[in-house]
Amino acid sequence: AQRVTQPEKLLSVFKGAPVELKCNYSYSGSPELFWYVQYSRQRLQLLLRHISRESIKGFTADLNKGETSFHLKKPFAQEEDSAMYYCALISGGYNKLIFGAGTRLAVHP
């Protein structure tokens, strides 16, 4: 069964510290993975997708098929990065997006 696991409910760091939000997945085929971000009481927004191999707001994520991981990283956290982050996987031929439980990132001054 397809599943996305985000083991940390809360990640608390100080401004300027490196950040790594963990995401592991289980999927039988070739996965398409995403990170979405939700700022306080706002809609979910696409942060990045693995096929784009881009960096958005200083965040990057590399798909590691051997470890079935898609961790989100940023070298220097900013206070405005505080938000909920969801890792997600496209499942099957019908474009169905499966979300992990989410990790709340809190960046302190």
Added chain:
Amino acid sequence: DAGVIQSPRHEVTEMGQEVTLRCKPISGHDYLFWYRQTMMRGLELLIYFNNNVPIDDSGMPEDRFSAKMPNASFSTLKIQPSEPRDSAVYFCASSLRDYGYTFGSGTRLTVV
């Protein structure tokens, strides 16, 4: 494009009442999804449509929940009768295949 539009933004209703949530997807998108977000359960996919046809409604919690998509520009999620445990934020999202989802601002439902 104004994005995915949901209404109302907030809804407070009494237990037992019927609640209807509305969604207007982005023009041209062929997928529409309804999600429910709670602190306890995170984001749950309730149902999704492809070209107005329901594809998977296995996430709909009970028969009290129903969803329709009468045309490409409109969908409703109805709860009848509503219960306090239905209190959550309900998100609608639309997508064009392979291009990622665009979410609406959500409807915050409170059932008292």
